[in-house]
Amino acid sequence: MAPSERRYTKDHEWVQLDGDIATVGITVYASGQLGDVVFVELPSPGRVLAQHATFGVVESVKAVSDLFAPVAGEVVESNGALTGEPELANRDPYGAGWLIRLRMTNPGEFDGLLDEAAYETLTTAG
Numbered sequence: 574m575a576p577s578e579r580r581y582t583k584d585h586e587w588v589q590l591d592g593d594i595a596t597v598g599i600t601v602y603a604s605g606q607l608g609d610v611v612f613v614e615l616p617s618p619g620r621v622l623a624q625h626a627t628f629g630v631v632e633s634v635k636a637v638s639d640l641f642a643p644v645a646g647e648v649v650e651s652n653g654a655l656t657g658e659p660e661l662a663n664r665d666p667y668g669a670g671w672l673i674r675l676r677m678t679n680p681g682e683f684d685g686l687l688d689e690a691a692y693e694t695l696t697t698a699g
Contacts, residue, residue: 579667579689580643580683580684580686580687580688581600581686581687581688581689581691581692581695582641582643582686582687583687583695584640584641584643585599585600585602585603585606585696586598586599586600586603586640586641586643586672587599587600587643587666587667588643588644588683588686590677590680590683593676593677593680594649594674594675594676594677595643595644595646595674595675595676595677595683596671596673596674597642597643597644597671597672597673597674597675598662598666598667598670598671598672599631599640599662599666599670599672600666600667600692600696601666601667602696603638603666604662604663604666604670607631607633607635607636607638607662607663608633608634608635608636609633609634609660609663610631610632610633610659610660610662610663611632611633611634611659611660612630612631612632612659613629613630613631613632613652613655613656613659613662613672614629614630614632615628615629615640615651615652615655615672615673616628616629616648616651616673617648617651618648618649618650618651619647619648620647620648621646621647621648621678622642622645622646622647622648622675623642623645624642624643624644624645624679624682625641625642626641626642626645627639627640627641627642628640628641628642628648628673629672629673631659631662640672642675643682643686644675644677644679644680644682644683644686645675645677645678645679645682646675646676646677646678646679647675647676647678648673648674648675649674649675649676650673650674651672651673651674652670652671652672652673654669655670655672
């Protein structure tokens, strides 16, 4: 089950707010679909992202998948631990396996994301 204090995208990313800072990661569902993550490419701090813009890549034993910004903002931190330990994205996607932190430029975008119930419906349908 996905943690309820977060919002989600149809691309299987999660967002958690702390003031105007949005922490972004992939969901447990995405982690399971990808299989074992072997490489993660993330942006450098200072990069400005539009909502839905590609910001990185996750490579697994099954596929290479683009990552999309769920909200617009400036990257303030990338999870450097994933460089040496990409499997954190599988082992702890809602904790140590987070991807980036953004300073949001349009906080209203967060409200437009899926809540827990809507995301659960998305991942159990079909």
